[in-house]
Amino acid sequence: MxxxxxxxxxxxxxxxxxxxxxxxxxxxxxxxxxxxxxxxxxxxxxxxxxxxxxxxxxxxxxxxxxxxxxxxxxxxxxxxxxxxxxxxxxxxxxxxxxxxxxxxxxxxxxxxxxxxxxxxxxxxxxxxxxxxxxxxxxxxxxxxxxxxxxxxxxxxxxxxxxxxxxxxxxxxxxxxxxxxxxxxxxxxxxxxxxxxxxxxxxxxxxxxxxxxxxxxxxxxxxxxxSIFNRKRRFQRFVFRSEAILDLKAKAKSCDIPNPTCVETLTCFIWKYLMKVADDGDSQRPSTLSHVVNIRKMLEPSLGEVSLGNIMWGTVAHHFSTTRNEEFEGLELSKLVSLLRQSFKKINKDYIKELIMGGDKERRNGVMKLVGEINKWPISNYYFFTSWKNLKLNEVDFGWGKPLWSAIAGDPNEMMGNIIVLVDNVLDDGSTEAWILLDEKEMQLLEQIPQFLEFALLNPSINLPHNQKxxxxxxxxxxx
Structure with a gap:
């Protein structure tokens, strides 16, 4: 081309x-x-x-x-x-x-x-x-x-x-x-x-x-x-709506009877990222950070048309192990519980304290978040963000809705271990996950049957049903 x-x-x-x-x-x-x-x-x-x-x-x-x-x-x-x-x-x-x-x-x-x-x-x-x-x-x-x-x-x-x-x-x-x-x-x-x-x-x-x-x-x-110095792969996976429903059922627990799509997919992906970490031989802790839009948590809340990186990051930890008997026993619901707990910490009171606490408290709050990044050499760190519900597939310049919205880029120009969740073009509840990993880890992920049972590896783009x-x-x- x-x-x-x-x-x-x-x-x-x-x-x-x-x-x-x-x-x-x-x-x-x-x-x-x-x-x-x-x-x-x-x-x-x-x-x-x-x-x-x-x-x-x-x-x-x-x-x-x-x-x-x-x-x-x-x-x-x-x-x-x-x-x-x-x-x-x-x-x-x-x-x-x-x-x-x-x-x-x-x-x-x-x-x-x-x-x-x-x-x-x-x-x-x-x-x-x-x-x-x-x-x-x-x-x-x-x-x-x-x-x-x-x-x-x-x-x-x-x-x-x-x-x-x-x-x-x-x-x-x-x-x-x-x-x-x-x-x-x-x-x-x-x-x-x-x-x-x-x-x-x-x-x-x-x-x-x-x-x-x-x-x-x-x-x-x-x-x-050091964040850029490895050879990486950027790959697209698609979770059909039926697969998401099945995963949600597995993610349910007494504490969390209603896991969201984002929580469920984030933790399902996280589970298998732990399995392939360091070529499938990692015994290091695993840290997950997920972006949270804090516009509505500010007082007064900001409208949708507010410019800036108005977001904060949750942090969840799990001790990563690739021993098969321990890994297979790792329940999706347990990871969802860890993620939900981290989400709950980022609320209006947390943001208010961060804003009102003065420079010292604000600085300490920032350090608690970015301090995990500083542990990169000793912890497997994954950065998740969700673009779901942003209605990218409805951006109409006058020619109709797009057939597809995509992410791309030289994987060696991007920070590693990034996962972006995006609504599928069919708008039927399906979700695309764009995952950036070290090349060897991506190769392992693409070969795990339990992962591919729910995640389709880069399928063709389905055209809208109303197109002939x-x-x-x-x-x-x-x-």
């Missing part, structure tokens, strides 16, 4: 950001966030109703709507400089590319190496000064069949999953409004809330032992090289 970039330009906000809104100090939570890009791809077949558009018009509309959206999400059009976000309207980067293949070929056999070629840039930010990295980089990939894949790299320093979903929904709504011939779409009033108010709740600090590497003014900073056939969808060059 050949990707040919046709153009690259900077898209600035349609209206300038008022001077009094810049610069703004990063919050402590954003200060701690790494300088890495979050990757995302959305695949659209382009329906017949849009045959009147050529691809030039579709691209032009995307640029215009992006400019309008950046005026509402003005922080994302700025640049990170030192410990501040400068709302200087430097804008986002937009690229257009053509692909000499059919989109169906990718959906039939999803492949991370191929998907990575569709991304607009590397995920690492370590080759130039921080202030030279745009927060949003977009590439519109036009396939021979006429389909289009929107790929994005979103800078994690100020963007978490909730942030980029709000931005995407706003951009898509604006694009629909521009495409609408009758202008019946509702006005897009999604505007980011005051970042200064949030950052004041979590003021940055220079007193953490690792703070200098996080706020270095001279060059881009990424996590320690893949050939009909992709045989028309619609833009």
């Amino acid at each position: 050949e990707v040919k970039v046709l153009s690259k330009e900077t898209i600035i906000p349609s209206s300038p950001t008022p001077p009094h809104l810049q610069p703004l100090n990063l919050s402590l939570l954003d200060q701690l966030s790494p300088m890495l890009y979050i990757p995302l791809l959305l695949f659209y077949p382009m329906k017949k109703s849009y045959q009147h558009q050529d691809h030039n018009k579709a691209i032009a509309t995307l640029k215009t709507s992006l400019s309008k959206t950046l005026s509402r999400f003005y922080l994302l059009a700025g640049r990170i400089i030192g410990k501040s976000i400068h709302c200087n309207d430097k804008g986002a980067v937009f690229m257009e590319a053509t692909i000499n293949s059919n989109m169906f070929d990718i959906l039939k056999e999803p492949n991370n190496e191929v998907l990575t070629k569709l991304l607009p840039c590397s995920l690492l930010c370590n080759t130039k000064p921080i202030e030279e990295y745009p927060q949003i980089v977009v590439q519109a990939n036009i396939f021979e069949c006429g389909g289009i894949a929107i790929s994005l790299c979103l800078l994690h320093k100020l963007i978490d999953a909730a942030t980029f979903c709000c931005f995407l929904r706003s951009w898509a709504t604006t694009n629909r409004e521009l495409l609408s011939l009758d202008h019946s779409s509702p006005n897009n009033n999604m505007v980011c809330v005051d970042y200064k108010s949030f950052s004041s709740l979590f003021p940055q600090t220079n007193l953490l032992p690792f703070h200098q590497s996080l706020i270095n003014n001279d060059k881009a900073v990424v996590p320690p090289s 056939t893949a050939d009909e969808i992709f045989s028309n060059k619609l833009i």
